[in-house]
Amino acid sequence: MAEISKRPYKEYSVYQIWPRSFCDGNGDGIGDLIGVYSKLDYIKSLGVDVIWFSPLYPSPNADYGYDIADYKDINPEYGTLDDFKKVLDGAHERGMKVLMDLVVNHTSDEHYWFKESLKGKDNPYHEYYHWHEGKNKDGKTPPNNWLSTFEGGAWEYNENLNEWYLHVFAKKQPDLNMDNPKVREEVKSIMRFWLDMGVDGFREDVITFISKPANLPDGFPLPAATGVEHYKNGPHVHEYLKEFKDEVLSKYDCFTVGESPMMTMKNALPYITEGENQVLDMMFHFQHQEADCFMTEWVHTPFNLHKLKKAFSTWQDALYGKAWNSLYLENHDHARIINRYGSLKYRKESGKMLATMCYLQSGTPFIYQGQEIGMTNPTVDSIDKYKDVLTFNNVKIAKKLHLSDKLFLKLANIASRENARTPMQWSDEKYAGFSTTEPWFVLNDNYKSINVKESEEDPDSILNYYRKLLKLRKENEIFIYGDYKEHYKASGKLYVYERNYEGRKALIICSFSEKGAKFKAPEGFDLSKGELVLNNYQINKINDNGFVTRPYEARVYLF
Ligand code: GLC
Ligand code: CA
Secondary structure (H helix, E strand, O other): OOOOOOOHHHHOOEEEEOHHHOOOOOOOOOOOHHHHHHOHHHHHHOOOOEEEEOOOOOOOOOOOOOOOOOOOOOOOOOOOHHHHHHHHHHHHHOOOEEEEEEOOOEOOOOOHHHHHHOOOOOOOOHHHEOEEOOOOOOOOOOOOOOEOOOOOEOEEEEOOOOEEEEOOOOOOOOEEOOOOHHHHHHHHHHHHHHHHHOOOEEEEOOHHHOOOOOOOOOOOOOOOOOOHHHOOOOOOHHHHHHHHHHHOHHHOOOEEEEEOOOOOHHHHHHHHOOOOOOOOOEEEOOHHHOOOEEOEEEEEOOOOHHHHHHHHHHHHHHHOOOOOOEEEOOOOOOOOHHHHHOOOOOHHHHHHHHHHHHHOOOOEEEEEOOHHHOOOOOOOOOHHHOOOHHHHHHHHHHHHOOOOHHHHHHHHHHHOHHHHOOOOOOOOOHHHHOOOOOOOOOOOHHHHOOOHHHHHHOOOOHHHHHHHHHHHHHHOHHHHHOEEEEEOOOOOOEEEEEEEEOOEEEEEEEEOOOOOOEEEOOOOOOHHHOEEEEEOOOOOOOEOOEEEOOOOOEEEEEO
16 A cells, blocks of 8 residues: 655645635625634634635736736735735634635736736836737737637737737736746745745646747637647646745745646646655646536536546545645536535535545545535526626627527526625525625525525534534544545446545445435445444434435445
């Protein structure tokens, strides 16, 4: 069995805050830092060790904070640097760490660097971005056929300069030229700024996209993101990340998680394998997010448990003893998991089962605001209510494909990432206790019954289950350092795995079905000798070393 190294970050669990929708402290309908401050005890009560903040920086909000206009300040909508320091100290006082979102693939076009870069080819900031001449003499054809993920072509023409700039996301998110050593110095300076203030690490946004090939080859034509194969794991990415690590990160007590769309396990290993060349502590990959879709949630397919199990097991099997997993079900870029992989009819049961299935694997749990109370997708009744650049882009693509508005709306209600961005449901009061005025975005009507207050009062709530689960993980090293072995691989209803550590064993049994499935413990397990340490039904009988599962049942036995 592979030796496993102990690291503090392996023992943590993380709570993600998407600040705009978490808690509004000053009554303007927008979440903010005073709001966060007032909820620190709540966050601590979950049993998490770390708070990750989606971007808090000044931003014109073309991509709600992922378009940064100043890396060393706080968005006035959210408060001031002093408010941030208060939250940081408050978190530290409670024994919690803080991760900042580091978004350095691109800036906002309203960042000083970009505004300077527009002034002329000899401006020192010009080389901060990917400015290139067009293909033809007249300059009116972009340098290659790349498409952005968020807004049509990946190149924007500037008349004055007679040049094009690259944006692989929105037009207002010009890509930084990481090949320029000055840009890398800026990144290091940003890192130091926050680390010196006391933050404990970074979630690094689309970090595996930062290196673009110099010859800018055409990409394979797709409806969006054409060209991505050339930069999703670009030529110098390891080199640059190593530089950040050696010169900055290794000098602080901190940890990193890199977001890596389209990442395969094979390509991930060189980034995260422990040792000399490791550049990230762990990674967010997307493979387990594709069990109900093809590549993107907008190409929706029925939920497929085999796909889900294969995605998880591939990473679990390959990383154990070598590298470390992140474990997440939700974040600000995906629809709510109960709608996707669980059941609205069995919301409570499936919400608990999904948490059990995911967070007792080997890795660091990441929980997204609202997930812990089983929030679900809202019903959005008009396209006009959406706010997000990605949804807008998909409206355009849908028009090209002659999809009716009605059909598009139906799809958006399933697939839009805005499903996860509705205000946090704190109580059944007006505006869900999120704000005292109308919130900036659609509030889910179900806040009257699904909210923190109600969940606190119900011992059987999803919230209280999350607390139990995180405590169980914290108190039993087997759930942190144990190995992973999947059983019942062929089952279309059950997801079963065992963990082993220093002579102890655990068996995790999860049903993804409303219908009963016959479960019999695998060889070597005698359920009558195990302790049932977590379960989502009250009465739990065993029959012939097994049982017939109830809808979305989850049980965890410890031996
Ligand atoms: C990441 C973020 C997403 C953002 C994109 C561009 O995927 O999670 O919200 O839109 O990067 O920064
Ligand atoms: Ca506010």
